Amino acid sequence: MRLTASSKWIGRKWRPRLATVVVAILIMVMALPLVGLFFFRLYENQLIRQTEAELIAQGAAIAAIYARDVRDAGIPPEKLGAPMPEPSGDSSRSVNPDPLYRPIEPQLDLASDYVLPTRPAAMPVIVDPAFAVIGARLSGILDATQKTTLAGFRLLDPRGVVIAGRGEVGQSLSAVEEVRTALAGHYASALRLRIPDQPTPPLYSVSRGTKVRVFVALPVAVDGQVAGVVYVSRTPNNIIKHLYGERGKVTLAAIAILGGTLLIGLIFLRTVSRPIYALIDRTERIAAGDRTAIRPLDHHGTREMAELSAAFLDMAEKLQARSDSVQTFATHVSHELKSPLTAIQGAAELLRDSGGAMDDAERRRFSNNIVTDAGRLNLLVRRLLDLARAENLAPSGESTSLGAALSLLPVD
Incomplete structure (x- = not known):
């Protein structure tokens, strides 16, 4: 990626x-x-x-x-x-060894x-x-x-x-x-x-x-x-x-100290405050659905902030990908559920509206269609439950093999 x-x-x-x-x-x-x-x-x-x-x-x-x-x-x-x-030659008070001085x-x-x-x-x-x-x-x-x-x-x-x-x-x-x-x-x-x-x-x-x-x-x-x-x-x-x-020199010293303090503030602002506020703004934009916000910050400042930003954006991209996957999955599932439901509804309406005009063979055929489509719905629901159970096992940290996972799937 x-x-x-x-x-x-x-x-x-x-x-x-x-x-x-x-x-x-x-x-x-x-x-x-x-x-x-x-x-x-x-x-x-x-x-x-x-x-x-x-x-x-x-x-x-x-x-x-x-x-x-x-x-x-x-x-x-x-x-x-x-x-x-007599003057001492090694005296610290004497800067000239000449005895005349x-x-x-x-x-x-x-x-x-x-x-x-x-x-x-x-x-x-x-x-x-x-x-x-x-x-x-x-x-x-x-x-x-x-x-x-x-x-x-x-x-x-x-x-x-x-x-x-x-x-x-x-x-x-x-x-x-x-x-x-x-x-x-x-x-x-x-x-x-x-x-x-x-x-x-x-x-x-x-x-x-x-x-x-x-x-x-x-x-x-x-x-x-x-x-x-x-x-x-x-x-x-x-x-x-x-x-x-000496107020002139003192003023210069005060200006130097003030300048140093401002420099410290600017360093802290650039390395800590600005990246944090930028990441907060990026979080709000992503939460509002702005896909263009899922990109690295312009300035990270410190190593920890760079790692935090990268981890957050990676998580945001994975969540967005999962959201797209859920949306696509929901579309396919709704389509799969719609076909048998439509068949069941149609067969039930025919049975209801035929009264006594429908013979036993036709009534049995429509009843079999209802049972078959209900079975399809039941099978689809079981597979959805198996899928949900498989996804819930992922965060536990356990590992398994592909063969063991396939053996757990139902065989039609």
Whole structure:
């Protein structure tokens, strides 16, 4: 049959399975928010790193000025702090093995660093007069720099006492963890909560940048010893505010996500929805008697839909063929039944209308005709019952031989 051949051709053509399409769509839909969260996480971490890098640059400039003033003041070595450690050649913070250069790379990471509590309060102590003079001279520079960079500057002596900085001059910050590290000659940075008495957020959020403050402590080296610490802090940029500044790029990203979502919808529509609706329409047309609807769909989409369409159309063609066979059979049966019925009716009418004028021989002949035609009808009915019984045995799945089937037929 033409339909069967086309069905085999449909089966040979590669198409994705319906399960594959559904799984792919689900994975893509689930990946969209995950990609968005990953983007926000990376972007927020980048803002933290950017803030740390800016504080390192500002602190290095202040440290160079402070180291020059310490040398010019002629402060003796016994008033300086711990010796500076030798740079490690395999240190991840050093990008240049040349001992003349000691670059410091940002190291804060939202994924691995804990957010520390708010900075401990400074403790009042006695300031060394020599360092107090240097601090007073640099206070104007720190104030002018802070107005531009919006960073908080604290200049500490070798004991961790603030000698320059707003509001905490003459107080010690040596109890602060990052300050202790810097007094030992190592660079240190930390993320601390901005608002006092606020619990550490259990999850990283988009607005976390507004809840934390970046602290950077740079040791100041003079003649191989720690002469003090530049302690700088600033709140990183809010990610929402920053994204608003980059709204053009954000808009393009939103358009890309929307386009991806629409693409998913079009794929699902073409591979699943359209073939299903086309098959439903084809079913309604076949049920209404449209023989031209018994043909393959124009587009199947998936392998399962192609197989379903082929099986359905094959079934429709077989049902249509059976309907034609039943119609033809009914025509032949009605013709076979009409002949003996007509004979019986004619003989009965003659017997009824003859009255006593018909002799015994004629009456017997017409009676024999009635009996003969009734026998023909009885035989025809039995054969119809045998045919119906044979057709009903077909769906049982049993098998038989042609000889066994012929032996069951009545022999006239």
